[in-house]
């Protein structure tokens with residue numbers, strides 16, 4: 001009985017050790033892969049397109065791409081970014097880009113694809129007067145004020161608001177936009193200050 005227990009314990013110990021080796025191996029692999037990639041490229045997702053199939057969208061299409069520099073600090077859940085903050089993150093480490101800078105007013109559909117290694121989203125905010133993109137004040141949570149938002153796409157493989165778009169996935173939203181200037185942002189904590197904003201003019 002005692003011998004059996006000992007053997008069982010050593011089996012468990014071996015299993016745990018094996019698990020640690022396996023985790024270390026995976027970590028080593030992903031670090032190696034990250035260093036060999038260009039910034040903004042996804043780690044294991046299709047190079048283009050998305051894992052979601054979006055429905056036919058009404059109005060004028062605006063394709064928005066979300067990306068970030070891949071890396072163990074940003075995607076590995078290493079605990080180096082407590083609370084999702086961006087303490088040491090360089091501005092420009094994340095990007096939100098649109099395939100059009102100007103679109104006619106009326107029905108506009110945003111198809112938003114996350115090519116990054118962490119979750120992202122799109123929020124559409126009006127720009128007032130001479131306000132310029134990238135200058136919104138940040139709250140303590142390192143987010144910008146969303147009051148006045150005219151819509152968002154933040155649902156993995158879905159329309160409208162959700163919990164964020166998973167890496168490799170898309171979200172979409174159809175809006176009625178009045179003429180004016182808008183700022184397209186990702187408002188996950190720290191992402192705006194990391195560079196996730198661009199301007200869209202509605203004519």
Ligand SMILES: [Cu+2]
Pocket residue numbers: 066094119120121186187188191196
């Ligand atoms: Cu983001």
